[in-house]
Amino acid sequence: DIVMTQTPLSLSVTPGQPASISCKSSQSLLHSDGTTYLSWYLQKPGQSPQLLIYEVSRRFSGVPDRFSGSGSGTDFTLKISRVEAEDVGVYYCMQGIHLLPLTFGGGTKVEIK
Amino acid sequence: QVHLVESGGGVVRPGRSLRLSCAASGFTFSNYGIHWVRQAPGKGLEWVSVISYDGINKYYADSVKGRFTISRDNSKNTLYLQMNSLRAEDTAVYYCASPRDENSGYPDYWGQGTLVTVSS
Numbered sequence: 209d210i211v212m213t214q215t216p217l218s219l220s221v222t223p224g225q226p227a228s229i230s231c232k233s234s235q236s237l238l239h240s241d242g243t244t245y246l247s248w249y250l251q252k253p254g255q256s257p258q259l260l261i262y263e264v265s266r267r268f269s270g271v272p273d274r275f276s277g278s279g280s281g282t283d284f285t286l287k288i289s290r291v292e293a294e295d296v297g298v299y300y301c302m303q304g305i306h307l308l309p310l311t312f313g314g315g316t317k318v319e320i321k
Numbered sequence: 322q323v324h325l326v327e328s329g330g331g332v333v334r335p336g337r338s339l340r341l342s343c344a345a346s347g348f349t350f351s352n353y354g355i356h357w358v359r360q361a362p363g364k365g366l367e368w369v370s371v372i373s374y375d376g377i378n379k380y381y382a383d384s385v386k387g388r389f390t391i392s393r394d395n396s397k398n399t400l401y402l403q404m405n406s407l408r409a410e411d412t413a414v415y416y417c418a419s420p421r422d423e424n425s426g427y428p429d430y431w432g433q434g435t436l437v438t439v440s441s
Contacts, residue, residue, distance in 0.1 A: 247427065249366075256416055256431040257366065268421065268429070300366055304427050308380050310356075310368040 210235050210303045214313035221291040222321045229316045231284045231301035238281060238305075245304030248277055248286045251315075252297040260299075261286065293320055323347045325417050325432030332438045333407055341435055343400040343417030351375075351395040353420050356428040357402050359413035368428075369415070370402065385411075407439045 211234040221227045231246070238244045248261040259268045261277040264284060274289040288295055301313040329341040343355070357369040370381045370391040379391050390403040400417050414436050418428030 245427075247429075256433050258431065259421065259429045262421075262425070262427070262429070302366075302427075307371070307426070309382050310358075310428070312366040312368070315365045 209309055210237075210306050210311050212301055212303055212311050212313035214299075214301060214316050216316060217314070218317040218319065220319045220321050221288075223293060224290050227288040227291050227295075227318060229286045229299050229301075229318075231279075231286070231313050233282045233284075233303050235306075236281045237284075237303050244280060246277070246279065246284050247302045247304060248275075249300045249302065250295070250297050251300065252294075255297075257300065288318075291318070291320070296320055323419060323430040325419060325430060327415060327417055327432045327435035330415065330435030330437045332440060334441050335408060335439055337407055338403070338405045339407065339437060341402040341404065341415055341437070343402075343432060345398045345400065345417075345419065348419065350393075350398040352423060354378075354426055355393065355400045356418045357391060357400075357415060358418055358428055358431075359411075359415045360434070361410075361413045364413075367413075372400070404437070407437075409439050411437060412439045413437060 213232045215230045237246050244264045246264050249257040251257040265277045276287050278285050298315045298317050324346045326344045333339050354373045356371045372379050372391045376393045388406045392401045414434040416431050416434045418431045421429035
């Protein structure tokens with residue numbers, strides 16, 4: 209199975225300041241079709257996960273442009289350019305190159321200072 | 322818009338069975354493979370199972386293989402998860418999740434989840 213490792217475990221951010229979360233995979237997520245299958249989800253308190261980013265950097269419908277994803281191979285980053293109060297929750301990365309099983313990072317909890 | 326509603330959770334004793342359901346609406350259910358993903362209390366996300374659009378292909382995490390069975394009824398736009406021989410470690414919120422489009426295949430839209438508690 210592909211192991212996904214996220215850092216940091218938690219992050220406390222002042223509103224309006226940037227935030228960055230790292231995700232590393234134990235194997236390359238670059239498929240032979242040229243696509244890199246790495247997604248980011250946000251699970252707000254008391255809610256189910258919601259898709260933010262797919263294929264490393266593609267924002268899902270309705271996701272604010274303050275969220276951006278980058279990276280390649282085995283190293284990926286989710287950046288929030290200016291954190292807002294509604295961004296609190298736990299962020300997960302997920303690899304999709306090996307479907308069986310799909311695997312998630314352990315999560316990064318983002319709080320507001 | 323896509324709407325997924327899980328049901329069937331509850332408290333069950335170890336070794337017993339439970340069947341979860343996921344009612345889908347807002348998209349052509351019969352065109353998409355659908356996933357089950359679970360989350361133990363205070364823990365991260367664990368993929369459980371996926372079924373192809375036509376119900377023919379089914380895949381499971383090693384942790385549930387041989388105990389859980391995924392199925393679907395496309396005439397009812399409903400996904401199921403039959404859970405047998407339940408263990409304490411199966412205690413979790415169970416989410417069904419569908420792809421965003423026919424090119425995805427990934428758990429992009431999630432339901433609100435249903436809690437399964439396995440306890441004596």
